Amino acid sequence: MSAVLEEISGRDHAAIARAVAAGDRPAIIRGIAADWPAVAAAREGDESIAAYLAARDNGKPLTVLVGPPETGGRYFYTDDMRGVNFGSEKMPMTALVERLVALRDKSDAPSLYAGSTPVPESVASFAVENPLPIDTGVDPRIWVGNASRIAPHYDMAANIAVVVAGRRRFTLFPPAQITNLYVGPVERTIAGQPTSMVDPDHPDHARYPLYAEAERHKRVAELTPGDAIYMPPMWWHHVRSEGAVGVLVNYWFGQRQDRFPFAALMLAMHSIRELPGAERAAWKSWFDHYVFGDGATHAVDHLPPHAQGVLGPPSPQRDRMIIDYVVGFCRSGGSG
Secondary structure (H helix, E strand, C coil): CCCCEEEEECCCCCHHHHHHHHHHCCEEECCCCCCHHHHHHHHCCCHHHHHHHHHHHCCCEEEEECCCCHCCCCEEECCCCCEEEEEEEEEEEEEEEHHHHHHHCCCCCCCCEEEEEEEEHCCCCCCHCCCCCCCCCCCCCECCCCCCCCCCCCCEEEEEEEEEEEEEEEEEECCCHHHHHEEECCCCCCCCCCCCCCCCCCCCCCCCCHHHHHHCEEEEEEEEEEEEEEEEEEEEEEEEEEEEEEEEEEEEEECCCCCCHHHHHHHHHCCCCCCCCHHHHHHHHHHHHHCCCCCCHHHHCCCHHHHHHHCCCCCHHHHHHHHHHHHHHHHHCCCC
């Protein structure tokens, strides 16, 4: 059983803006790109959308992941987790879409997947011809391939993902379900962010029993050309693509480049995780007081502004003080 995803009309820009501003739950945005020329080309068939992309190809080679037929399009680790189950090739967009069309009727076709390519680096005119009706302030990225299954992972930025061609099935899990998703290696990942070891299409409940609880909280979005999904930061999502020539564009936005939460997590794992229980609990009190507690912003109200230092309100000067303090502390070996 899964929770219901909110649906918003792609023409209701005010409702889309409210959902993005709230930033607390995902939503399907139906038909936001229904009028895109690229979507119109996709509706005409595989050859049409392939020709549309090829005509705008600037010739720059793309990194294309290649999964053998036996992987079933699931890009993942090898069974012994010493490597990955796919290779890669370099080819321009034109060669990729031509190959996808040629493979569409082959039962033993490999899976091909070119992902996260900034549009200006491949099909530069795409964004101008197919504008998102809301401003994210970023360039889109394009994802092109045939059938594929991408393991549950998360993004640290907000994301609007628009289906141009083919079908996409997004299975989402709230951030708190990390406990039940059996996350794989943190520093040695498949393609960036850590992933869940569970295959939502074929879950092994004997091996991953807590996943049954995650399934109770999952939310599913079935998207067709012109539809989109909005996902807030840190929401886990498994993506299944269907179709001989699948095309998606996405917009990652709202992530501050001067914040390093994952690095903070790694440093906390190094510095706190193995401490004795009582000491670890004491540090949890500090984190609750200065970071997570409801009163964290008032934790230094008793100090005059000139004495607050790194505990003061946000400002470029305070941020510089924090970075300098951390760097200096680490360089000194923790001696202050």
